[in-house]
Amino acid sequence: MLDSTELALYRRLAREQATSRVPSLVAGVVRDGSLVWSGARGRVGSARPDADTQYRLGSITKTMIATAVLRLRDEGRLELTDPLEKHVPGTAFGSVTVAQLLSHTSGLTSESPGGWWERTKGGDWAALEESLDKDATKLRPGFKFHYSNVGYGVLGELVSRHRGRAWFDVVREEILTPLGMTRTMPHPRGAHADGFAVHPFADVLLPEPSPDAGAMAPAGQLWSTITDLARWTAFVGGHTGGVLSEDTMAEMRAVNTVDDGEVWNTGFGLGIMQVRVDGRRLSGHTGSMPGFLAASLVDPVTGTGALCFANATAGVGITQLVLDLIGTVEELEPALPDEWRPSTVDPALLALTGLWHWGPTPYHLRVLGSDTISLDPVSGAGRASRFRPVGPDTWVGLDGYYTGETLTVGRDANGVATHLDLATFIFSRTPYDPAAPIPGGVDEAGWR
Structure with missing residues (x-):
């Protein structure tokens, strides 16, 4: 970062720490997969915290559990449409699906029965399951967004059963270690901040407890640092380091539900929170536990993200x-577009480019890079999608109306492309070309 940018970032951090009366506040900025700035205000004990000081992640823990579940899906061990009963039998809510648990649409109660789980020592899975009777389902599964900490306790058990070991051992071995996140763990070790509540009417503190949450731990147990969380922020932005494919991470970021109705400023994908602001869609999660607040958001388009920790229960924006x-960062140092470079394109694919028609509507087919194609209305209004190859003369839709749909090329006896078949819609080189298999046929008298 430029000196002027770093000063602006630090000034914003300092203002938040002072006006919100936070014992300590640390933050960082990520660009293109790397931590490029970090800052700290306040004190941890008698010292200034730094990028290696541990704070609690809170619900950012959920994004790591979600990643472990998607790894199971990618290995073919489960489907997101599977009912919970298939993987964790015997619960009172076995009909909810894995996807509903991930996206907070299962209808399960938000908190576990009994004492406030974030401030009391948690029991094991057997105790949590026994406490969740038929009344644990508060809404019809799939009906609407209803944030559920319980749902992630359940997903932690699902991961544990599939892998045959504790959920955190799975997260550490399969996710944290490959990403170099060596300071992310269930309990603090080494330099760490203590959690406090700040009195609303006086500048005094009350220490907050941080017990082990037991079976509810997958909902918010972990501690981490700015250095580690920066790696996680970059991971959510698409720098997946082989832990997940970029396609799977994009699937996790896709909005499944929104939690603020028609306004749609905040939504959820598969364990990943989505925030819309100033024309951008940011991905990540926030977190809170007694004594701690955390947040991590990244713009997957520009690669710019930010993250922060505070050791206060509430009152911090x-x-x-x-x-x-x-x-x-985006205002003072806007990201430059990727430099354009020529690509190597198969001549057979190049021959497909140009003008096609769906009925009387003209479309342009373009090659993006070496093998991805786009099909866009010439007018700019209508159904536009990008497609990736899945076989000879076969593509699958990546976005827009045709997401997941198949596009195939039809050829004549000489191998010349005569039409495109896209989910039963026929595109031909000229409007309603009689040589193409136009649904319903073409009037023999032609245009007149």
Whole structure:
């Protein structure tokens, strides 16, 4: 970062720490997969915290559980449409699906029965399961967004059963270690901040407890650092390091539901929170546990993200701080577009480019890079999608109306492309070309 940019970032951090009365506040900025700035205000004990000081992640833990579940899906061990009963039999809510649990649409109660789980020592899975009777389902599964910490306790058990070991051992071995996140763990070790509640009417502190949450731990147990969380922020932005494919991460970021109705400023994918602001869609998660607040958001398009930790129970505009840090960087040092370079394109694919028609509507087919294609209305209004190859003369839709749909090339006896078949819609080189298999046929008298 330029000196002027770093000063602006640090000033915003300092203002938040002072006005919100936070014992300590640390933050960082990520660009293109790397931590490019970090700053700290306040004190941890008598010292200034730094990028290696541990704070609690809170619900950012959920994004790591979700990643472990998607790894199981990618290995063919489960489907997102599977009912829970198939993997964790015997619960009172076995009909909810894995996807519903991931996206907070299962209808399960938000908190586990009994004492406030975030401030009391948690029991094991058997105790949690026994406490969740038929009344644990508060809404019809799939009906609407209803944030559920319980749902992630359940997903932690699902991961544990499939892998045959504790959920955190799975997360550490399969996710954290490959990403170099060596300071992310269930309990603090070495330099760490203590959690406090700040009195609303006086500048005094009350220490908060941080017990082990037991079976509810997958909902918010972990501790981490700015250095580690920066790696996770980059991971969510698409720098997946082989832990997941980029396609799977994009699937996790896709919006499944929104939690603010028609306004649609905040939504959820598969364990990943989505925030819309200033024309951008940011991905990540926020977190809170007694004594701690955290946030991590990244713009997958520009590669710019921000993250922060505070050791206060409430009163900090943690999400707005992250949004402001991202906005500052994008304003003062906007990301440059990728440099254009020529690609190697198969001549057979090049021959497909140009003008096609769906009925009387003209479309352009373009090659993006070496093998991805786009099909866009010439007018700019209508159904536009990109497609990736899945076989000879066969593509699958990546976005827009044709997401997941198959496009195939029809050829004549000489191998010349005569039409495109896209989910039963026929595109031909000229409007309603009689040589193409136009549904319903073409009037023999032709245009007149």
